[in-house]
Amino acid sequence: MKILVPVKRVVDYNVKVRVKSDGTGVDIANVKMSMNPFDEIAVEEAVRLKEKGIATEVIAVSCGVTQCQETLRTAMAIGADRGILVETPADLDLQPLAVAKLLKALVDKEQPGLIILGKQAIDDDCNQTGQMLAALADLPQATFASKVEVVDGKAQVTREIDGGLEVLSLSMPAVITTDLRLNEPRYVTLPNIMKAKKKQLDNFKPEDLGVDVSPRITTLKVSEPPKRSAGIKVPDVATLVDKLKNTAKVI
Amino acid sequence: MASLVIAEHDNASIKGATLNTVTAAVACGGDVHVLVAGHNAGAAAQAAAQIAGVSKVIHADAEGLAHGLAENVATQVLAIAGNYTHILFPATAAGKNVAPRVAAKLDVAQLSDVTLVISADTFERPIYAGNAIATVQSKDAVKVLTVRTTGFDAAAATGGSANIETAAATADSGKSTFKGSEIAKNDRPELTAAKVIVSGGRALGSAEKFAEVITPLADKLGAAMGASRAAVDAGYAPNDWQVGQTGKIVAPQLYVACGISGAIQHLAGMKDSKVIVAINKDPEAPIFSVADYGLEADLFAAVPELVNAL
Numbered sequence: 001m002k003i004l005v006p007v008k009r010v011v012d013y014n015v016k017v018r019v020k021s022d023g024t025g026v027d028i029a030n031v032k033m034s035m036n037p038f039d040e041i042a043v044e045e046a047v048r049l050k051e052k053g054i055a056t057e058v059i060a061v062s063c064g065v066t067q068c069q070e071t072l073r074t075a076m077a078i079g080a081d082r083g084i085l086v087e088t089p090a091d092l093d094l095q096p097l098a099v100a101k102l103l104k105a106l107v108d109k110e111q112p113g114l115i116i117l118g119k120q121a122i123d124d125d126c127n128q129t130g131q132m133l134a135a136l137a138d139l140p141q142a143t144f145a146s147k148v149e150v151v152d153g154k155a156q157v158t159r160e161i162d163g164g165l166e167v168l169s170l171s172m173p174a175v176i177t178t179d180l181r182l183n184e185p186r187y188v189t190l191p192n193i194m195k196a197k198k199k200q201l202d203n204f205k206p207e208d209l210g211v212d213v214s215p216r217i218t219t220l221k222v223s224e225p226p227k228r229s230a231g232i233k234v235p236d237v238a239t240l241v242d243k244l245k246n247t248a249k250v251i
Numbered sequence: 252m253a254s255l256v257i258a259e260h261d262n263a264s265i266k267g268a269t270l271n272t273v274t275a276a277v278a279c280g281g282d283v284h285v286l287v288a289g290h291n292a293g294a295a296a297q298a299a300a301q302i303a304g305v306s307k308v309i310h311a312d313a314e315g316l317a318h319g320l321a322e323n324v325a326t327q328v329l330a331i332a333g334n335y336t337h338i339l340f341p342a343t344a345a346g347k348n349v350a351p352r353v354a355a356k357l358d359v360a361q362l363s364d365v366t367l368v369i370s371a372d373t374f375e376r377p378i379y380a381g382n383a384i385a386t387v388q389s390k391d392a393v394k395v396l397t398v399r400t401t402g403f404d405a406a407a408a409t410g411g412s413a414n415i416e417t418a419a420a421t422a423d424s425g426k427s428t429f430k431g432s433e434i435a436k437n438d439r440p441e442l443t444a445a446k447v448i449v450s451g452g453r454a455l456g457s458a459e460k461f462a463e464v465i466t467p468l469a470d471k472l473g474a475a476m477g478a479s480r481a482a483v484d485a486g487y488a489p490n491d492w493q494v495g496q497t498g499k500i501v502a503p504q505l506y507v508a509c510g511i512s513g514a515i516q517h518l519a520g521m522k523d524s525k526v527i528v529a530i531n532k533d534p535e536a537p538i539f540s541v542a543d544y545g546l547e548a549d550l551f552a553a554v555p556e557l558v559n560a561l
Contacts, residue, residue, distance in 0.1 A: 016515060017379045026383050096351070097360050125378055125496070126363045131321065131351035140426035141321050143348050146490075156430070161344040162443075162499075163491055166318070166432035171425075180480070180497055181490060216360035220373065221386040228522065231543040237556040240528065240546050248526045248543065250447075250505040251472060251561070 001113030001172075003046040003055045005080065006103055007039040007062050009071040010123045023221045026123075035071045038118025040078070041178040044185040045148060046116050047079030054150045055114070057081045061106055063099050065090045069201065076196035077188035083201040088213060096124075098206075098213035100132035105209035107137050112173060114155065119144055119177040130177035140170040144179040252281035252371070254337040256305075257328060259345050260287060260295035262317070265302070267444045268341035270405035273302055275398040277406070278368035279337045282306045285413070288327045288420075290317035296415050303407040308415045315423030318432075319345050322424035325352040330421050332357060335393065336371070342397035342500075343443075350397045359391035364500075366402030380496040381519035400443060401502035401523055435489050442492065445475035447505045450494055450521070453481035454510025454531070454550060461487040464551060465509065467558045477501065477521075479511045495520035509550045513538025530554065 011017055012034040017026045035043075049055040060075035062068040063086040072083035086102050088094050107115060120127035134141035142157035146165065149156045155170045160179045188196075206213045234240045244251045254276040259266040269285070276283045284307040287296040296310040309331060315323045328349070332338060338353060340346030342364045354361035366384075367375035373388045374396065442448065449469040455461040461482065469476045478488035480495055494501055496519040506524035511517060513529070513536055521527070522541050529542035530550050539545040546553055 011379070013516070017382050019383045026379060095360060097355060097358075100355055120497075122496070123379060125380065126361075127347050128351035128354070128361050128363060131348065132355035132361075134321075135325065135352040135355035140424070141348075141352070142427070143321070144344060159344075160490060161432070163437075164432060164434040164489075167430040168320070168427050169430050170427045174426075181484070216389065216391055217362065218388045218390070219385050220388055222378070223384050223386070225377065225381060225384050225522075228527075228541050228543075231527070231539075231541075231545060233539070233545040233547060237546065237548075237553055237560055240544055240557065241560045243544050244505070244526070244528070248505075250526050 001055050002057045002059060002110055003049060004107065004110060004112040004115045005039070005042050005046045005058060005060050005075065006115070006117050006129070007043065007060050007071050007075050008036040008121045009033050009062065009064055009068045010036045010121055013037055013122055019222055019224050023223055025219070025222050033067070035074050036118050036121045038120060038178050040185040041180065041182050042116040042118050043075045043078045043080060044183050045178060048183065049150070050079065059084060059110060059112070061086070061103065063102050064088055064094060072201060073196045074188060076199045077192045078186060082199055084204065085201060086204045086206060086209065088206060092213065093215040093219070094213060095215050095217060096126050096128040096132055097216060098211065099129050100136055101211045102206060102209055102213065103133045104136040105211055107133070114172060115175045117175070117177045119179055130175050134175035139173050139175050141175045142168050142170055143177045145176050146179050146181045148176060148182070252336045253334065254279050254281055254283050254339060255331070255335040256283060256285045257338070257340045257346065257349065258285050258287045258295065258299050259341050259343055260289060260292060262289045262292040263294045265295055265298045267405060267441065268343050268400045270302060270408060271400035271403040272339050272341045272398045273304055273406040274403040275365065275368055276337065276339050277304050280371050281336065284309060286311065286328065286331065288316045288324055290314050300413040300415050301409045301411050303410040305411050305413045308413050309418045310415055311418040311420045313420030316420065318429035320427050320429060321348045321352050322426055323421070324349045325356065326421045326424065328353045329356055331418060332393065337394045337396065340397045342399050346397050350395055354395035357393055357395065359393050359395055360389055361395045361397070362387060362389060363397050364399040365396045366399045380515050381522065382515065399500060401500055435491055439469065440473070440475045442475045442477055442499050443501055445503050447472045447474035448477045448501055448503045449474045449507045449509065450477035450479065450511060451482055451488065451509050452479040452511030453485060455482060455487055458487045464554050468507070468554055471558050471561045479517050508538050508542070509554055511538055512536045513541065
């Protein structure tokens with residue numbers, strides 16, 4: 001069985017982003033970019049399934065600008081066997097529905113047994129692509145996975161839900177999206193980075209896959225969130241209690 | 252023009268998040284209908300009919316809908332979607348699971364975690380862990396949204412008198428089955444609905460200390476307990492207590508952060524709280540930049556002292 005793992009190049013999670021003064025977006029010029037943290041977990045899980053002998057091949061996919069190749073090389077350094085880049089113009093606002101359609105075309109082509117995605121990207125915070133792919137490909141889904149097992153040809157997935165956990169059994173092929181506690185991604189080593197450079201990386205355009213990637217949602221404005229007014233430091237517990245009771249009146 | 256709200260419920264009662272979603276639906280304009288899809292969910296449908304502002308409840312009952320499986324719920328929503336301009340889900344684990352599936356089948360974009368309805372096609376939503384607010388416009392014929400519950404007041408749970416209409420239940424997809432669940436026992440208010448939240452971080456050091464220090468304060472304040480990701484990952488607290496970008500988004504009247512440094516991912520989950528109190532011994536901790544009242548002290552001394560003082 002093949003596993004397809006979509007990965008996204010995003011602003012590194014440690015970067016505190018700034019809104020552009022003209023309100024057109026977030027300033028990402030000269031900002032450190034990395035693989036979306038949830039996608040690292042997805043790659044790690046796929047590679048572990050391969051190490052257990054359940055998967056035969058792990059294919060990493062990224063959609064976006066040319067530089068997404070770096071993200072794919074990182075996935076290959078973790079252990080993905082090959083990469084596919086669906087290259088789109090730098091000025092295109094690529095949205096989850098379009099990505100899901102591109103991935104659907106690749107699922108038709110590669111026929112993976114599992115598709116493992118991150119639950120959300122930390123830039124647009126959408127949490128949509130996996131579910132949309134599952135819908136378009138008419139596959140079952142298990143989102144927010146914290147444990148994945150393949151038993152008797154079915155994917156048994158523990159999901160994080162509000163209030164606790166639930167376990168689902170899915171017929172395969174299936175779509176799984178990862179939550180933070182699924183695993184701890186390994187560090188990439190220098191020899192593996194070197195090896196990753198030699199792995200196969202195919203390049204497609206959306207037209208090659210017959211997909212219309214034009215955005216459906218227009219961003220009219222991006223602004224700073226309202227600032228909280230500066231608070232005060234209190235010297236001791238008694239003052240804190242007094243402030244909460246008499247000034248803020250919350251207790 | 253009418254809106255459809257997909258109720259979150261446990262077959263017996265309606266969950267609070269549904270009430271906030273109804274308020275968002277009212278803001279979109281037009282009639283508001285609520286879909287209660289479940290198994291033996293008559294009581295939930297009755298409760299939905301009482302919500303102020305709801306003009307019709309659609310009740311679909313089948314075994315396949317018992318556990319809210321995304322495949323089956325999405326099919327059920329799609330069966331009636333043709334009548335609506337807006338389809339709204341609460342941005343809970345359940346809503347986020349199903350909404351994109353519905354949107355993709357309708358070939359429309361989905362808007363996640365909407366915090367403000369500006370007009371029928373224009374909305375605000377946070378991006379980059381809440382560090383920026385995007386105003387977005389959808390030109391699609393149907394708007395599929397998930398609603399950030401802390402962005403909208405709850406609709407009154409009583410006072411409405413909607414008709415309940417039964418819809419034919421759609422067939423089970425057969426592609427996924429529910430095997431079981433482990434729901435954490437909790438006598439406290441639900442985290443996302445609590446008026447007061449006491450949250451602990453990595454500084455607590457162990458699950459025992461977490462319980463020993465945080466629980467009495469939460470008891471005293473009648474508060475829900477929360478945790479930072481660091482505390483959850485270290486096993487000090489269950490994962491459904493996590494507050495932050497990847498956990499729950501909360502906006503209580505009072506949020507007490509004990510031993511939490513205040514990484515942006517955590518702040519994204521609680522910075523809309525009315526009053527934030529931080530107790531931390533590190534004067535440089537970023538949590539102090541959003542706290543209304545900061546106490547620079549060792550939490551192992553300060554929290555018990557606070558419990559005594561209350």
